[in-house]
Amino acid sequence: METEIKLRLRNETELLDAPENSLISRLIMPDSRREMELINLYYDTASHDLTNRMMSLRLRQEGDDNIITLKSGDSSENELHQRFEWSACLPESSEDGLEAGLDTAWFKREATSNGDPDSQLMEALKLLKGQPLKAICEARFTRISIDIGYGDSLMELALDRGELIVGDRSEPVCEMEIELKEGDVRDLVELGQEIQAILPAEPELLSKFARCIALLNTANAQ
Numbered sequence: 001m002e003t004e005i006k007l008r009l010r011n012e013t014e015l016l017d018a019p020e021n022s023l024i025s026r027l028i029m030p031d032s033r034r035e036m037e038l039i040n041l042y043y044d045t046a047s048h049d050l051t052n053r054m055m056s057l058r059l060r061q062e063g064d065d066n067i068i069t070l071k072s073g074d075s076s077e078n079e080l081h082q083r084f085e086w087s088a089c090l091p092e093s094s095e096d097g098l099e100a101g102l103d104t105a106w107f108k109r110e111a112t113s114n115g116d117p118d119s120q121l122m123e124a125l126k127l128l129k130g131q132p133l134k135a136i137c138e139a140r141f142t143r144i145s146i147d148i149g150y151g152d153s154l155m156e157l158a159l160d161r162g163e164l165i166v167g168d169r170s171e172p173v174c175e176m177e178i179e180l181k182e183g184d185v186r187d188l189v190e191l192g193q194e195i196q197a198i199l200p201a202e203p204e205l206l207s208k209f210a211r212c213i214a215l216l217n218t219a220n221a222q
Helices: 012-020 104-110 118-128 185-198 208-221
Strands: 002-009 034-044 055-062 065-077 080-089 134-150 153-166 169-182 201-203
Touching (some): 012 169, 034 208, 065 118, 080 104, 169 185, 185 201
Antiparallel strands (some): 002 080, 002 201, 034 055, 055 065
16 A cells, blocks of 8 residues: 655755755755656546546656556555556567557556555456556656655655646646555554644645546536
8 A cells, every 4th residue: 555645845946955954954865866857648438437436547657667567446545645556667569558448457467566455456347357448647757756664664755747738738846745655554643744834835635536536527617
């Protein structure tokens, strides 16, 4: 299960200056800084079978890799975002895009997770089997990732800046994600509270995908 806290900052300057704060800087692990350009394309069936069940299918272009991630049970409680997720890297021989559909047998065989329940995966794959798909929205952003240690836990702190795109509409992304990699979720919650006490950061209760869907719904309503 993916477990993280998302914090929204007012502008890119505040976001990029965050690692220099004395609280965060002392937690950073040496030589752990990484920067990459990411493009997330979110797919669904024509009947929105995934979105209607709080599921998402993402194709992420990460350098030379194309990674498919299926997420289920997107929820936010006490500022924590928790989702089941399964991921697999497309072979280099595969064409980009999922318009022709997802090879569900391949994904079931190749996808990895952190011990998430097979029943959730099988439910999603049943919905997707044999179905053509369409890209409904996307997110394009630059991510700076840093490994940090807090309490007895290992976390990844990610600084994301870019935009969400739905048709001709867009919305800025300026957020910090802190994801628990190993350890105690209580450390994650405590660190999130400490950061909010010293930085102009507010909880972001919606995932990038959920924000994209809200943007899509706004566009459809007009």
